Amino acid sequence: MVSIPLNADARPTSIRVDAEATGKVGSQSEAGRAPGGPAEFDRIAPRLKAVLRVARYHGVELDPNEFRVASASPVPNATDLSQWAQNGGMWSRALRIRWSHLLRFEHTGPVVLLFNDGGAGLLTGASPERNVVFLKSADAPEDAEAIAIDELRLSQVWAGEAVLLRPARSYIAADAPFTLGWLIDLVRFESRSMRDIGIASFTLSLLTVLPPLMVMTLVNKVLQFNSVSTLVLLSATIAVLFVYETLLGHARRLIINVVGARLDTKLNLHVFSRLLRLPLDYFERHPAGETMYHLAQIYRIREFLTGKLLSTFLDLITLCVLIPVMFYINATLGWMVLACAGVIMLIIFAFLAPLRRRYQQVVDAETWKAAALGETVVGIKTVKALGLEPQRRALWDERVAEAGRARLAFGQLANWPQTLVTPIERAMVLGTMLIGAYLAMSDTSGYMVGSLFAFMMIAQRVAQPLVGLARLVEDFEEVGAAISEAGSVLNRPLESSSNSTGLRPKLVGEISFRDLTFTYIGTNTPALDRVNFDIPAGTMFGIVGRSGSGKSTIARLLQGINRDYSGFLKLDGVDLKEINLRHLRQGLGVVLQDNFLFRGSIRDNIIAGRPGLTLSDAMRAAHLAGAEEFIERMPNGYDTYIEEGSPNLSGGQKQRLAIARALIHDPTVMILDEATSALDPESEAVVSANLMRIARGRTMIIVSHRLSSLTECDQILVMDQGQVLDVAPHATLLERCALYRQLWMQQNRHLDNRQARLAAVPPRLV
Incomplete structure (x- = not known):
């Protein structure tokens, strides 16, 4: 391997790519987590590290876990790196350039040069008079000086591949009004x-x-x-x-x-x-x-x-x-x-x-x-x-x-x-x-x-x-x-000003509502009125209440669908309004009452949005969601084609595929919004049986009007007319919450009637 001394102390710096670190990027166990410190940064592949350094120079924080390798090569290529930067809200282009072009980058921002052996360097400047360019290693400290490199030495390790990055698109403002x-x-x-x-x-x-x-x-x-x-x-x-x-x-x-x-x-x-x-x-x-x-x-x-x-x-x-x-x-x-x-x-x-x-x-x-x-x-x-x-x-x-x-x-x-x-x-x-x-x-x-x-x-x-x-x-x-x-x-107001704005904290799953009030547009009655409760990280949390009590509104606010609330909604101590919307939703797994499946195979639907994942990842998610048993019975298994509207799947099968799709990226927080309300008893039993296994290691929020599916929750929130009535486990709520007890009796009165009829029948003589 040919090396160029890119550090200030003139010691050769290896530019060999860490294939193992590259393979970890985008894995199921790491998805949704942002790099937490220097130790994690050091484990990132050199080419990703170089792009991260340039993005930070322009004030944009990219998430390495969002990087996806579209090609078969284990080494990130220029196209994959450019696409990663574009998904993060930057303007980027992968191209081949000559030495004469490098000499024009005198006063521009840093440029990523991709070396032949899988490494990368940062072009920080050029001197046409001296016929040299100034390079810095992606591993070099921020205050390290760049090293002058001539054309002959650079040509030994570089064939012309480069990635250009800018903080915004060059041809037109993406957020400008359509006029x-x-x-x-x-x-x-x-x-x-x-x-x-x-x-x-x-x-x-x-x-x-x-x-x-x-x-x-x-x-x-x-x-x-x-x-x-x-x-x-x-x-x-x-x-x-x-x-x-x-x-x-x-x-x-x-x-x-x-x-x-x-x-x-x-x-x-x-x-x-x-x-x-x-x-x-x-x-x-x-x-x-x-x-x-x-x-x-x-x-x-x-x-x-x-x-x-x-x-x-x-x-x-x-x-x-x-x-x-x-x-x-x-x-x-x-x-x-x-x-x-x-x-x-x-x-x-x-x-x-x-x-x-x-x-x-x-x-x-x-x-x-x-x-x-x-x-x-x-x-x-x-x-x-x-x-x-x-x-x-x-x-x-x-x-x-x-x-x-x-x-x-x-x-x-x-x-x-x-x-x-x-x-x-x-x-x-x-x-x-x-x-x-x-x-x-x-x-x-x-x-x-x-x-x-x-x-x-x-x-x-x-x-x-x-x-x-x-x-x-x-x-x-x-x-x-x-x-x-x-x-x-x-020209309607957009969800966020840019994908690159907002904080990207490492999500743990601790949620806190403090004096939160929210009113939908066109109404005067608050959907949520001074709501206060906490959800500890790693707990199974249920939400119940009558229709219109605000259950689904809480789920919408957690997903960032509505952000014009008053009060505080904090995720791991950070207000939800300050968190990058894309980063937030990649840390969430959401299953709705009526889930839409795209036209394509079952495997494509499970790994939707995660093209870097494989069939084995889809099989693990399907097993966790209890969907593998009906998938394996289908004629083409995971390659079974789903038409628009999913006519070849039952409601329970669609719901379990939706749960598998939500689990594919190992979310920190899982939200089930009336996910079992439209299921038949058998399908609901399968999903409920897997809830404990699904909830292991993550915060699980279950919004449901069926109280029987919430009995295993650590805490249950009872809502009524947008206000919190009580928060406690199932047994405690039966004793002290009148509304919860009333809902439980309404849903289980058939069992009480059956027990009364059995008690009225005299015992048979043997």
């Missing part, structure tokens, strides 16, 4: 490609001027004086121009396609990222169909950016060349063309405000129509079960009729500008031709005929862009409405 300005910034980032397109368009515009001028020369010189030599020269010139124009047009279209694909990709990635960061209560208060319709307007915006807007931009370049030539040929006819274009623009401007109002009515009607469709698709099981097809069909007919009326009214109004503009467009072409013919007849020199032909050819190329430019304003009104619709979703 027209945001879109302009998105297009402006492609300035280099747009420059190339502009140069090509300007050149093509010059080429479009030459054929009309050649026609004018052909008429005025060749036909009038029978000059064969001039005809041959013009023919050769036109042939060369045609070839050049064809090749240049092909290159321009390729660049336009690349720019369009980039804009489309960035737009879609940004939209989906914003959608995922919206809080859960937004989706609870807005129909899925409404959200889908609003986001579908992104495609209209994309078509405008890469279609009409870009083509109009190119037309403007053409106009800058053609209009002066048009006036050069004949100023009178040129003013006629511009006057007609100005009248067309005035007509379109006059109809903008009424069209905007009518189009907003179309948007509202289409939104309600999409909401009805989405609601029907999502609730199709209920529609079928209750026979609601006639009612849903009547609702759909009503929404379709409203949308049809709105579109008809908009179309009728939009037809008037087209009707008024059509004769002016014809006058622009035919009128100039007629007046030009009159001027040609009055011309005694004979050169006006060739000029008329040339002007007509140029006028046809000018008229269409001028009309298109006028209509762009009308198209922009529709796109503006589309931006407003998409912004109504994307």
Whole structure:
């Protein structure tokens, strides 16, 4: 192994990767835990350690346990490291660079260089005058000095692999509002490609001027004086121009396609990222169909950016060349063309405000129509079960009729500008031709005929862009409405400002509520009113109460779904509002009453979100959840495919798979929110039998209205109307809590009746 002395004392520093430490990253026993000190930091693989150092330089704390190796190699590669940094909220790129590029990093932040033997170093600066770069080992102390390395020594251990890191995305702010300005910034980032397109368009515009001028020369010189030599020269010139124009047009279209694909990709990635960061209560208060319709307007915006807007931009370049030539040929006819274009623009401007109002009515009607469709698709099981097809069909007919009326009214109004503009467009072409013919007849020199032909050819190329430019304003009104619709979703307050913000404490599982009050939006009655209780780490804690007492609200607050509470909710002594949301949820395992399974295999669903884990990890989680017995009976075992809606699984099977999915990353805190309420007695018995095994070594919070599933809990919290009535074990609550005793008797009165009947039967004589 070749070594470079990267420490200040010039001792060789080994840059061999610790494969064993790399293997530990992301393991089930370590998932969700952040590095706690220098000892744990030393066990991290050198390449991960280098990325951590650079991230800390930029003020971002990455979690090594979130690192996942997507490749088969045990050594983290540049792509895996870059993806890890991106998941942590940073801008990152894996690339190969040359020595000449390294010399440009004089005053930039540190750059991670990946060595051939699996190690890594930090490039902290460069000196082009001395032809050296300054490197520091990932293990070197913070105050250690960097060592100057020349190209020859570095080339012995480095093949060009590097990882660039910055604290935020470079092309556009990820948290900026979705507005027209945001879109302009998105297009402006492609300035280099747009420059190339502009140069090509300007050149093509010059080429479009030459054929009309050649026609004018052909008429005025060749036909009038029978000059064969001039005809041959013009023919050769036109042939060369045609070839050049064809090749240049092909290159321009390729660049336009690349720019369009980039804009489309960035737009879609940004939209989906914003959608995922919206809080859960937004989706609870807005129909899925409404959200889908609003986001579908992104495609209209994309078509405008890469279609009409870009083509109009190119037309403007053409106009800058053609209009002066048009006036050069004949100023009178040129003013006629511009006057007609100005009248067309005035007509379109006059109809903008009424069209905007009518189009907003179309948007509202289409939104309600999409909401009805989405609601029907999502609730199709209920529609079928209750026979609601006639009612849903009547609702759909009503929404379709409203949308049809709105579109008809908009179309009728939009037809008037087209009707008024059509004769002016014809006058622009035919009128100039007629007046030009009159001027040609009055011309005694004979050169006006060739000029008329040339002007007509140029006028046809000018008229269409001028009309298109006028209509762009009308198209922009529709796109503006589309931006407003998409912004109504994307500009909602996000769950967190960034994945990189917030504390990442090592989670133990101690939870404390102190004078906590929470009220849902749109209501005046608090869901939780001055709640106080503690959950020691490693205990099984039950929560019971009547419907609407605040049981599920406590579970929502623990997951960080709602953070606008007053009072204190602390996890291991740290207020939940201060903890990084991603770090918090990776330390939690949550099982709901109705769990969604994704389309894919059983194994994929169990290890969802943890792609670095294997089949053996899925089998361990399934065994812990009591799911292995029915999985092994399936024809393809863990590779059994689950369709959307999980029609091939029972409710109990789905619930046990959900528990296995929650256990796959060994969470510190496990939350079961009515997880057994929809199960049959057999499935509930299987899950309950595994609760003690599941709860071992972690804090278990069980929200349930079935008291029989909570008898083994260390403590049970009794809630009523958002307030805490009592906290105690099962036996104690039966004695001193009237509400708990009442709920217990209601759920177990069939047993008391059975015992009474048995007591009334006289004993048989033997």
